[in-house]
Amino acid sequence: MEGDPTLQLRIFDLNCWAIRYLSKRRQERVRLIGDTLRREEFDLVLLQEVWSEQDYSDLKVKLGRCYPFSHYFRSGVIGSGLCVFSRFPILDTLLYQYSLNGYPYMLQHGDWFCGKSVGLVIIKISGIIFNVYVTHLHAEYCREKDAYLPHRLVQAWELAQFIRHTSKAADVVLLGGDLNMHPEDVGIRLLRGWTGLRDAFAEATRFEGCEDGCTLVPNNCFTVKTELLPFPLGIRIDYILYKAISSFTVKCEELKTTTGTAPGKDIPFSDHEAVMATLLIQRQGQAAGATHSTAELTLVDVVTEARLEVGVGLRAARRQRYSTGRMAVLALLLLLLQALAVLGALVGLDAGQPFPKLSFSLLAFLAIGILLLATGLHLFHTMEVKMLQGTEEQMRMVLQALRERP
């Protein structure tokens, strides 16, 4: 910051859709992403859905010269898919895995296996401490009947809480990632309201890219066209958000997105568009305070709305906990009944053998199978209830605190 009082920071954010064996033309696209990043020389690169550690290692080798510092966040069965490349030294990292992330038995959706998380890297540039967060929230598979909304809201809440608690010594906070929420969704409003983060798209002096800043667009050859039918322009679910905490100001000079293909190529980087922001960071005498009273009034509404949705999820989770518990008890009763019948036959209460052996054994195995499965699900939904309750309770506390403020 000495000499020139303004620091320019160029950030690249992309959901890479790099699932081994499943994503189309993955290796070609990862190479293309690497080539572009090497050529463009951003300051900071935030990637999601880099599921294969081999892809990360290849990128690391290719980008080693321009981006000597990088970090890959490991979590879940497959990994978090999150990684960061940086021109500046990474001082420290931390990973926070969201407590709720879909259901293990929804194999076709697979989110549960990814261990969705938020990764934090701390970077110091010209004496300014940047807390950089990268994340990927649970996907929305059906907007009309979104069964995952409570889980995504819990994630948005935990993301906001994690940022608030870990960024207190930071000068500037940056968040990039695929939030799987439209700009007006309650989760985004909750995240922005509770952290004070600003949306680079909304704040940008210049914008260039897809209309409305969309990042999932019909003219990207990898998007599923039927899913985008209700949104002819596409949807915006990938974000770069930022705020200054201490005596700095951050301005978004320019925001760009790719527009269905990688620049100068005929294939896209991914099924998502990349988001590229140029931020200007300047030291100033005093941190710019938001107009608290109106902001907090809105925040009360948003937290109330989010809490209602979490409550809906809580009731559903309780129902599932109850029905899986009942199923387990029924299977146990059936097994006990069978055991009694066997005992009866052994002590000679029955004259003949009343059941054919085969169906009797099959029934027993079926009962054992159902018992194990139902017990597992019951435990899972018990955890789900606990986490939803915990979030609702935290939101209640926050609402109370907001209302009590003078």
Added chain:
Amino acid sequence: MEGDPTLQLRIFDLNCWAIRYLSKRRQERVRLIGDTLRREEFDLVLLQEVWSEQDYSDLKVKLGRCYPFSHYFRSGVIGSGLCVFSRFPILDTLLYQYSLNGYPYMLQHGDWFCGKSVGLVIIKISGIIFNVYVTHLHAEYCREKDAYLPHRLVQAWELAQFIRHTSKAADVVLLGGDLNMHPEDVGIRLLRGWTGLRDAFAEATRFEGCEDGCTLVPNNCFTVKTELLPFPLGIRIDYILYKAISSFTVKCEELKTTTGTAPGKDIPFSDHEAVMATLLIQRQGQAAGATHSTAELTLVDVVTEARLEVGVGLRAARRQRYSTGRMAVLALLLLLLQALAVLGALVGLDAGQPFPKLSFSLLAFLAIGILLLATGLHLFHTMEVKMLQGTEEQMRMVLQALRERP
């Protein structure tokens, strides 16, 4: 802090051993704990193993007058068991669940089901910000062959990282809980070295209680005497740790433990002894800096030692991932073989029926059972490998940074 420059803070920490249906004389002991807390009027109460929310609610009702602020941390199937009662307002809370916490199939140990976590509550007293952490790490069931050591080390590391990242705006950091580690264990040295926390027992001006500050002692009627045979005095695994971050100093004026029974009663509070500290907090011109060079030299050794142990765990987890994967493949092969045999019989390749139906079906069910179980375990150990790798990588980064410092 105005007028009187010294703040006195009295803290109570106890692992309550309040497991419904399992812990002996639970209700009587919880009542006794509540009565004592009400009479003694501590400033801050940190409890672990309050597994039943009903017990927490009863305590909350009983303590409402002396400790108007409280928080119960929910996680896992059973809950985290962690709660805090405070005379001063709780401004904010956050829960971090450890990424590794034993094995779900070790039902007799049960730690996995508790969702072991660290809870943070932020409290402001006389203008001083206190970050108060309460936690309970994985138990040690066999000191000679401690299969859980790598998991407990990952927890100690995550605890240290969580404290470092969330306490940057705090004036004073307090940590209380059952760490399940002896004072000289590598996990404690790692935690203390990496956070700079000081041990109230070692620093106390006055001490009163069990010899060596032990908190699991043979003359407590609920402890398992055979487990304590190698330690005639008992062991010290419950701690109150503290440090001042900004321009404050903290001194431990007095530390007390109970001595096998609750004061003036013939039964103990729990199978653990309670730890009670009186801290003096004073504002000063400048934060007291540690002698960095020697501290960092020791830290390098401790992190290296911890990383070796994590590496041992990583190799064990990889072996288990491999053997469960092989088991799943074998079960799948057996099923395929059976399917082929059935197909063969259907298209009439076999003249007669070579297998008795019953054992054939039983074998199929057995194979399905093994396939499901082995797949589940394989996924679990894959996650375990990821988290151990992640921790090892983080430790490697820290070691590098420590060595590169001038």
